[in-house]
Amino acid sequence: MRTINVSQITQNIKEMCIEANHCLTPDMDSALRNAAGTEKSPLGRQILSQLRDNLQIAGDDMIPICQDTGMAVIFMEIGQDVHFEGGSLDDAINEGVRQGYCDGYLRKSVVRDPLIRENTKDNTPAVIYYEMTTGDSVKITVAPKGFGSENMSRVFMLKPADGIEGVKNAILTAVKDAGPNACPPMVVGVGIGGTFEKCALMAKKALTRPVNQRSDIPYVKEMEEELLDKINRTGIGPGGLGGTTTALAVNINTYPTHIAGLPVAVNICCHVNRHAVCIL
Numbered sequence: 001m002r003t004i005n006v007s008q009i010t011q012n013i014k015e016m017c018i019e020a021n022h023c024l025t026p027d028m029d030s031a032l033r034n035a036a037g038t039e040k041s042p043l044g045r046q047i048l049s050q051l052r053d054n055l056q057i058a059g060d061d062m063i064p065i066c067q068d069t070g071m072a073v074i075f076m077e078i079g080q081d082v083h084f085e086g087g088s089l090d091d092a093i094n095e096g097v098r099q100g101y102c103d104g105y106l107r108k109s110v111v112r113d114p115l116i117r118e119n120t121k122d123n124t125p126a127v128i129y130y131e132m133t134t135g136d137s138v139k140i141t142v143a144p145k146g147f148g149s150e151n152m153s154r155v156f157m158l159k160p161a162d163g164i165e166g167v168k169n170a171i172l173t174a175v176k177d178a179g180p181n182a183c184p185p186m187v188v189g190v191g192i193g194g195t196f197e198k199c200a201l202m203a204k205k206a207l208t209r210p211v212n213q214r215s216d217i218p219y220v221k222e223m224e225e226e227l228l229d230k231i232n233r234t235g236i237g238p239g240g241l242g243g244t245t246t247a248l249a250v251n252i253n254t255y256p257t258h259i260a261g262l263p264v265a266v267n268i269c270c271h272v273n274r275h276a277v278c279i280l
Contacts (some may be wrong), residue, residue: 002136003083004280006092009140013096016142016276017072018104021064024055027210028187028273031248035185035238044243048185051238051271065272069106070144072097072126075205079135090128098122109147129201141208143275149186149268152178155200158262164219167192167264168227174266175231175247180240183270185248187211188231191265193255202253203267208275211249224250238271248273 024032032055036048058065074093086092101108101123108123133139154174158166171190178186191202214221227250237243248271257263 001081001083002079003085004138005086006084006089007086008280009084009089009092009138010096010099012140012278012280013074013093013142014099014103016140016278017097017100017106017144020142020144020274020276021066021069021104021106022062023059024065024272025210025275027212028248028271029055031211032185032271035245035248039238039243039245041237041243043241044238044245047238047241047243048245055272064106065274066146066270067107068109068146068148069101069123070146070274071110071150072101072123073143073145073204074126074128075131075139075141075143075208076128077131077133077139077141079133079137081134081136082138093128094124094126097126098124129205138280140278140280141275142277143204143208145204145274146183146270149178149182149270152182152268153200153203154266155196156264156266157196158264160260160262162262164223167262168223168230170264171227171250171266172230172234175268176234176236178268179236182268184236184240185238185245185271187269187271187273188227188247188250189267189269190250190252191255191267192252192263193257194263195257195261196263198255199263199265200267202255203265206251206253207267207269207273208277209251211251211273215252217254220252220254224252 156170189206191199236246
């Protein structure tokens with residue numbers, strides 16, 4: 001049994017909140033560089049160049065990549081041989097978010113009640129997901145999610161008879177309806193199967209998979225590649241101003257489901273797809 005003091009979780013999450021909001025992950029940086037070289041529209045190339053300039057300035061000067069520094073989504077993958085001490089794990093995670101957003105001078109965007117709308121002034125509480133794994137390590141993923149793209153999320157409760165073509169049409173519908181509102185070029189996270197809430201969680205987590213890493217399920221890999229091609233043929237383009245680079249990746253996760261259902265969730269992220277990963 002390995003013991004971890006929750007203060008270590010707080011410190012790591014604080015640092016990860018700041019990192020994710022200032023620095024692009026290597027896979028996203030590479031994807032944007034490649035897009036700038038393959039984009040066919042002159043205006044699209046100009047927009048991609050401006051986005052890259054913004055990212056360079058953000059990293060060099062420690063200025064947030066985007067003014068919307070998001071709601072903190074935290075994925076905790078905890079080995080079953082880990083024991084936490086020193087207090088509540090939930091409290092430690094939220095303290096890390098509070099310190100990261102306050103000490104990092106990041107915009108506080110969370111309201112305490114969805115209807116009364118009073119700002120909590122420290123960007124807490126975070127949205128936290130726990131998953132038990134084998135072993136004695138802890139994997140933390142911090143994914144600040146801005147709501148320009150989050151508001152474009154969709155869940156489709158399809159009929160089994162709709163099949164794979166129905167799934168593809170649903171994903172394309174979500175992307176086309178999002179248009180420029182998701183700050184393209186976008187990353188499209190998709191969850192297929194499970195239940196109403198399970199497919200949405202899979203779609204969210206799919207966004208944290210490196211954009212240069214395809215599914216290891218052959219038919220899913222083919223669907224990811226086909227949909228990326230079709231999305232980039234919509235002409236939405238960088239910034240929604242036209243072009244051949246509407247998406248940088250389509251990441252699909254699947255899960256078993258009921259004989260009577262075919263749930264599909266689409267969670268779109270903007271061109272920065274912010275996240276930071278740490279393994280303790």
